Amino acid sequence: MTASLDPAAVIAEFIDAVAPYDPAPDAPPVVLLGLRTAHGDQVFPMSDHLIRAMCRALVSYRDPEDRGECVACGGRHLDENLHCRDCGQLHGVLGQVIADHLRRAAEAGD
Numbered sequence: 001m002t003a004s005l006d007p008a009a010v011i012a013e014f015i016d017a018v019a020p021y022d023p024a025p026d027a028p029p030v031v032l033l034g035l036r037t038a039h040g041d042q043v044f045p046m047s048d049h050l051i052r053a054m055c056r057a058l059v060s061y062r063d064p065e066d067r068g069e070c071v072a073c074g075g076r077h078l079d080e081n082l083h084c085r086d087c088g089q090l091h092g093v094l095g096q097v098i099a100d101h102l103r104r105a106a107e108a109g110d
Protein backbone atom coordinates (compact mmCIF):
# COMPACT_ATOMS: atom_id res chain seq x y z
CA MET A 1 0.00 0.00 0.00
CA THR A 2 1.36 3.39 -0.96
CA ALA A 3 1.45 6.30 1.47
CA SER A 4 -0.76 8.61 -0.57
CA LEU A 5 -3.70 7.28 -2.49
CA ASP A 6 -5.74 9.50 -4.76
CA PRO A 7 -9.35 8.61 -3.85
CA ALA A 8 -10.69 9.72 -7.24
CA ALA A 9 -8.11 7.58 -9.05
CA VAL A 10 -8.97 4.58 -6.87
CA ILE A 11 -12.68 4.90 -7.69
CA ALA A 12 -11.97 5.43 -11.38
CA GLU A 13 -9.75 2.34 -11.36
CA PHE A 14 -12.49 0.25 -9.73
CA ILE A 15 -15.02 1.48 -12.30
CA ASP A 16 -12.63 0.64 -15.15
CA ALA A 17 -11.99 -2.82 -13.69
CA VAL A 18 -15.67 -3.84 -13.53
CA ALA A 19 -17.05 -1.93 -16.56
CA PRO A 20 -16.09 -4.55 -19.17
CA TYR A 21 -18.40 -7.05 -17.44
CA ASP A 22 -21.44 -4.75 -17.19
CA PRO A 23 -24.34 -6.63 -18.83
CA ALA A 24 -26.15 -3.31 -19.44
CA PRO A 25 -23.42 -0.79 -20.26
CA ASP A 26 -25.88 1.69 -21.79
CA ALA A 27 -28.31 1.69 -18.84
CA PRO A 28 -28.61 5.00 -16.97
CA PRO A 29 -26.68 5.24 -13.69
CA VAL A 30 -28.53 4.32 -10.50
CA VAL A 31 -26.66 6.99 -8.53
CA LEU A 32 -24.10 9.73 -9.02
CA LEU A 33 -21.20 9.67 -6.60
CA GLY A 34 -19.80 13.14 -5.95
CA LEU A 35 -16.24 13.35 -4.70
CA ARG A 36 -14.62 16.51 -3.33
CA THR A 37 -10.87 16.30 -2.98
CA ALA A 38 -8.00 18.76 -2.76
CA HIS A 39 -7.80 18.50 -6.55
CA GLY A 40 -11.41 19.53 -7.09
CA ASP A 41 -14.82 17.95 -7.48
CA GLN A 42 -15.59 14.89 -9.55
CA VAL A 43 -18.82 13.04 -10.24
CA PHE A 44 -18.85 9.33 -10.97
CA PRO A 45 -21.97 7.77 -12.52
CA MET A 46 -22.54 4.45 -10.74
CA SER A 47 -24.29 1.63 -12.57
CA ASP A 48 -26.26 -1.17 -10.96
CA HIS A 49 -23.47 -3.52 -12.06
CA LEU A 50 -20.89 -1.32 -10.32
CA ILE A 51 -22.85 -1.26 -7.05
CA ARG A 52 -23.22 -5.06 -7.17
CA ALA A 53 -19.46 -5.38 -7.83
CA MET A 54 -18.81 -3.20 -4.75
CA CYS A 55 -21.06 -5.49 -2.70
CA ARG A 56 -19.13 -8.56 -3.89
CA ALA A 57 -15.82 -6.83 -3.14
CA LEU A 58 -17.06 -6.01 0.35
CA VAL A 59 -18.14 -9.60 1.01
CA SER A 60 -14.73 -10.93 0.01
CA TYR A 61 -12.81 -8.17 1.80
CA ARG A 62 -10.64 -9.17 4.71
CA ASP A 63 -8.59 -6.54 6.46
CA PRO A 64 -4.91 -7.53 6.82
CA GLU A 65 -5.12 -6.32 10.42
CA ASP A 66 -8.07 -8.62 11.17
CA ARG A 67 -6.89 -11.21 13.70
CA GLY A 68 -10.32 -11.95 15.06
CA GLU A 69 -12.31 -10.65 17.96
CA CYS A 70 -11.19 -10.39 21.58
CA VAL A 71 -13.10 -12.92 23.69
CA ALA A 72 -12.86 -10.61 26.70
CA CYS A 73 -14.03 -7.24 25.34
CA GLY A 74 -15.18 -7.98 21.78
CA GLY A 75 -12.61 -5.53 20.40
CA ARG A 76 -11.08 -6.00 16.94
CA HIS A 77 -7.61 -4.67 17.72
CA LEU A 78 -5.45 -7.73 18.33
CA ASP A 79 -1.80 -7.13 17.54
CA GLU A 80 0.53 -9.61 15.80
CA ASN A 81 1.06 -11.38 19.14
CA LEU A 82 -2.75 -11.72 19.57
CA HIS A 83 -2.61 -9.24 22.42
CA CYS A 84 -5.76 -7.09 22.70
CA ARG A 85 -4.81 -3.41 22.52
CA ASP A 86 -8.16 -2.46 24.05
CA CYS A 87 -8.24 -4.54 27.24
CA GLY A 88 -4.87 -6.34 27.40
CA GLN A 89 -6.26 -9.89 27.01
CA LEU A 90 -3.80 -12.36 25.46
CA HIS A 91 -5.13 -14.88 22.92
CA GLY A 92 -3.81 -17.95 21.16
CA VAL A 93 -1.54 -20.67 22.49
CA LEU A 94 1.09 -18.23 23.78
CA GLY A 95 -1.57 -16.12 25.45
CA GLN A 96 -2.97 -19.23 27.15
CA VAL A 97 0.49 -20.33 28.32
CA ILE A 98 1.21 -16.88 29.75
CA ALA A 99 -2.21 -16.64 31.39
CA ASP A 100 -1.76 -20.11 32.95
CA HIS A 101 1.71 -19.17 34.19
CA LEU A 102 0.43 -15.93 35.74
CA ARG A 103 -2.46 -17.78 37.40
CA ARG A 104 -0.09 -20.42 38.88
CA ALA A 105 2.31 -17.70 40.02
CA ALA A 106 -0.55 -15.82 41.69
CA GLU A 107 -1.78 -19.02 43.40
CA ALA A 108 1.76 -19.76 44.61
CA GLY A 109 1.91 -16.28 46.07
CA ASP A 110 4.79 -15.09 43.90
Ligand SMILES: [Zn+2]
Nearest residue numbers: 070073084087
Ligand atom coordinates in the same frame (compact mmCIF):
# COMPACT_ATOMS: atom_id res chain seq x y z
ZN1 LIG B 1 -10.00 -7.09 24.54
